[in-house]
Amino acid sequence: MKTGTLVVSINLAALxxxxxxxxxxVISPGKPIDAHAELASDCFACHTPFRGSTADKCxxxxxxxxxxxxxxxxxxxxxxxxxxxFHQHLLENDCVACHxxxxxxxxxxxxxxxxxxxxxxxxxxQCDSCHRSPGDALHxxxxxxxAQCHNQDAWHPATFEHDQYFRFNRHHDxxxxxxxxxxxxxxxxxxGCHEHSRSKIREDHRExxxxxxxxxxxxxxxxxxxxxxxxxxxxxxxRDRKHDDD
Numbered sequence: 001m002k003t004g005t006l007v008v009s010i011n012l013a014a015l016x017x018x019x020x021x022x023x024x025x026v027i028s029p030g031k032p033i034d035a036h037a038e039l040a041s042d043c044f045a046c047h048t049p050f051r052g053s054t055a056d057k058c059x060x061x062x063x064x065x066x067x068x069x070x071x072x073x074x075x076x077x078x079x080x081x082x083x084x085x086f087h088q089h090l091l092e093n094d095c096v097a098c099h100x101x102x103x104x105x106x107x108x109x110x111x112x113x114x115x116x117x118x119x120x121x122x123x124x125x126q127c128d129s130c131h132r133s134p135g136d137a138l139h140x141x142x143x144x145x146x147a148q149c150h151n152q153d154a155w156h157p158a159t160f161e162h163d164q165y166f167r168f169n170r171h172h173d174x175x176x177x178x179x180x181x182x183x184x185x186x187x188x189x190x191x192g193c194h195e196h197s198r199s200k201i202r203e204d205h206r207e208x209x210x211x212x213x214x215x216x217x218x219x220x221x222x223x224x225x226x227x228x229x230x231x232x233x234x235x236x237x238x239r240d241r242k243h244d245d246d
Contacts, residue, residue, distance in 0.1 A: 029102045030102040032102055033101055033102070036101050053095075054096075055093040055094055055096070056093075058093075058096075058099075062095075064087055064088060064090075064093060065088055067084060067085065068085030068086075069085055086119065086129060089119055089120045089123045090118050091117075091118055091119070092118065094118070097114070097118075098114055116152040124152065125147065126144075127144075127146040127150075128143075128144060128146070131146075141175055141176040141177070142185065143183050144183050145184065145185055148160070148185050149185070160185075165221070166188075166222070166223070167221050168223070169222040169224055171223060171224075172222075174193075177192075178192040179192055188217075190223075201213055
C-alpha cells in the first residue's frame with residue numbers, strides 16, 4: 001500500500017472512530033441549548049445511531065401530558081409559559097419538526113414551519129389558546145373568532161377591510177360590541193344605539209317609501225343619515241342596475 005493511501009485510510013478511520021465515540025467534537029452543529037447543557041457530551045441521550053433524533057428520545061424526559069404544565073423535574077411551570085400547553089392536543093409526536101437542541105441551528109423553527117393540521121380539530125379554532133392577541137386598538141376590543149379575518153397559512157394578509165363596508169365618521173366612535181353582538185364579526189346591527197330602535201327606523205324609512213332597511217350600510221356607509229340622499233352606496237348600485245338594464 002502506498003504511503004499516501006495509508007495516510008488517507010488512517011485519517012478516515014480516525015474520523016469514523018471520532019464520529020462514533022465523540023460525535024460532539026466532530027459533527028455537532030453547535031452547543032446544546034442552555035437547558036440541555038449537561039448533555040453536551042452525551043449525543044446518544046437525544047440521538048439514535050443512523051436514525052437521528054427521534055420523538056421517543058424527547059418524550060423520555062419531556063412527558064407530553066406535562067409540557068407547559070410541569071418541568072422535567074415535576075415542578076409547576078409559571079402562568080407565563082402556559083401557552084405551550086397545546087402539545088397535549090397534537091395528533092402525533094414529531095418534536096424535531098419544530099425544535100432543535102443546538103445553538104448552531106434555530107432552537108425553535110419559524111412558526112411558518114408549523115402545520116396547524118397537527119392539532120386536533122377543536123383546538124384549531126381556538127387561536128388564542130396559543131397566540132397572544134395583537135396589542136393594537138382594534139384587536140384589544142375583539143375576542144376570538146380569528147378565522148373570520150385570518151387563516152392558518154399566514155396571519156397576513158387579513159381578509160377584512162372595514163372601510164369596504166363601513167367608514168366611521170365622527171359620530172360612530174364606538175366599541176366593536178356595539179355593532180357586533182356575541183363576538184360575531186360576520187354580522188352587525190345598528191340597533192345597538194339608543195336612537196336606532198327598530199320601530200323608529202321602520203317608521204322613518206316607510207315614510208320615504210323604503211321597505212328594505214335592515215342592511216343599513218347599503219345606503220349609509222359612514223352612518224351619516226343624509227348620505228343616501230347624496231348618492232350613497234345603495235343609490236350607486238341602483239344606478240348601475242338601471243344602466244345595465246338600458
